[in-house]
Amino acid sequence: MTPLDIYTERLARVRAAMAEQQVDTLLLSVGHDLPYLTGYLAMPLERLTMLVVPRDGDPTLLIPRLEAPRVDEQPGVFELLPWDETDDPTALVAKLAAGSRTLAVGDQMWARFLVELLPQLPGAEYRRAVDVVGPLRMVKDQAEIDALAAAGAAVDRIAGELQSGSIPLVGRTEAEVSADLSARIVAEGHQKVNFAIVAAGENAASPHHHAGPRVIGENEIVLCDFGGTMDGYCSDITRCVVTGDVPADIAEAYAVLHEAQRAAVASATVGTGCQEVDRTARRIIADAGYGEYFVHRTGHGIGLEEHEDPYIVEGNDRPLEAGHAFSVEPGIYVPGQWGMRLEDIVVATAAGPSPMNAADHDLASV
Numbered sequence: 001m002t003p004l005d006i007y008t009e010r011l012a013r014v015r016a017a018m019a020e021q022q023v024d025t026l027l028l029s030v031g032h033d034l035p036y037l038t039g040y041l042a043m044p045l046e047r048l049t050m051l052v053v054p055r056d057g058d059p060t061l062l063i064p065r066l067e068a069p070r071v072d073e074q075p076g077v078f079e080l081l082p083w084d085e086t087d088d089p090t091a092l093v094a095k096l097a098a099g100s101r102t103l104a105v106g107d108q109m110w111a112r113f114l115v116e117l118l119p120q121l122p123g124a125e126y127r128r129a130v131d132v133v134g135p136l137r138m139v140k141d142q143a144e145i146d147a148l149a150a151a152g153a154a155v156d157r158i159a160g161e162l163q164s165g166s167i168p169l170v171g172r173t174e175a176e177v178s179a180d181l182s183a184r185i186v187a188e189g190h191q192k193v194n195f196a197i198v199a200a201g202e203n204a205a206s207p208h209h210h211a212g213p214r215v216i217g218e219n220e221i222v223l224c225d226f227g228g229t230m231d232g233y234c235s236d237i238t239r240c241v242v243t244g245d246v247p248a249d250i251a252e253a254y255a256v257l258h259e260a261q262r263a264a265v266a267s268a269t270v271g272t273g274c275q276e277v278d279r280t281a282r283r284i285i286a287d288a289g290y291g292e293y294f295v296h297r298t299g300h301g302i303g304l305e306e307h308e309d310p311y312i313v314e315g316n317d318r319p320l321e322a323g324h325a326f327s328v329e330p331g332i333y334v335p336g337q338w339g340m341r342l343e344d345i346v347v348a349t350a351a352g353p354s355p356m357n358a359a360d361h362d363l364a365s366v
Contacts, residue, residue, distance in 0.1 A: 007077045018055045024100035026053040031108030032304040033133045048089040052096040094120035104129040139323035151235035152356030154188035159239045159359035165366040169216045174198040178211035190228035197225040204339035219244035238343035241364045254363045260284040260330045261342040268353040274316040281330040290332045299327040320348040
């Protein structure tokens with residue numbers, strides 16, 4: 001399919017969802033719903049960008065004139081409407097949405113623009129656009145799955161270099177290793193580095209530790225969680241290594257973590273509730289006595305964004321559908337001592353869970 005065909009088809013599905021939910025107009029500003037429908041990712045500026053999608057009629061992409069050259073126009077998908085510095089962009093949006101009784105607004109729309117828009121459309125009811133676009137974005141098509149697989153294979157190669165000892169650790173700071181991982185992410189074809197967590201020893205007990213000046217020593221665990229954006233789609237992988245001999249307590253805990261992650265991936269079948277995947281990992285870790293040290297959800301959706309629906313967490317009983325893409329990343333974190341996490345991206349398919357990562361899952365000694 002051409003990009004034009006893709007965006008036309010996605011807009012048709014969005015309009016069907018709008019009709020089902022009785023939404024008259026969809027308003028999308030910054031955020032990833034916009035590129036999903038148009039191919040254009042807006043900068044988070046103080047100048048308003050807004051895609052106005054009426055249930056009936058042609059969509060309009062309202063954009064600051066100085067930003068218009070960045071847009072790849074898609075004839076038949078949307079009309080481009082640049083606005084000038086002396087224009088009132090919210091008044092232009094109100095004009096395009098005139099007569100709408102129910103509007104769905106994107107989560108990332110700046111509050112200042114919504115506040116300005118409210119009095120210009122008196123009596124209108126507002127809803128979240130995620131209820132319209134979110135379920136569609138959750139189900140990845142084959143091209144999206146192929147993009148996730150390519151991004152996953154790229155970071156797999158970096159994980160392999162980490163596990164083989166090709167990336168020096170001992171004597172370097174966490175920040176230096178993080179910069180090294182970031183450079184490799186770009187070298188492997190990503191256009192953007194989203195994160196490169198490097199946490200050694202006791203720092204690994206902080207799940208989102210910021211790599212800093214701590215020097216990595218011998219005989220300690222090092223947690224590396226890294227990913228980026230390649231051709232619009234995200235990668236995300238976590239692997240741990242030990243710089244030397246693996247202490248008995250770490251080996252014991254990692255065996256539990258490895259089994260919890262393996263079982264959770266295997267449980268992620270079409271029709272299974274998201275919370276059941278979380279429960280599978282959590283049960284194994286809790287039964288081994290580490291339950292209090294597993295302090296976050298088991299996973300998050302991934303696609304155009306690093307974190308998106310569906311979330312693999314207690315309380316989310318949404319059944320997995322073919323095309324749902326998400327991380328499976330249980331962790332064990334003992335404050336002041338060490339932490340560990342094991343993460344793959346997985347796509348639910350009719351034939352079973354399909355991991356996007358194949359890097360070795362064992363705890364490597366480097």
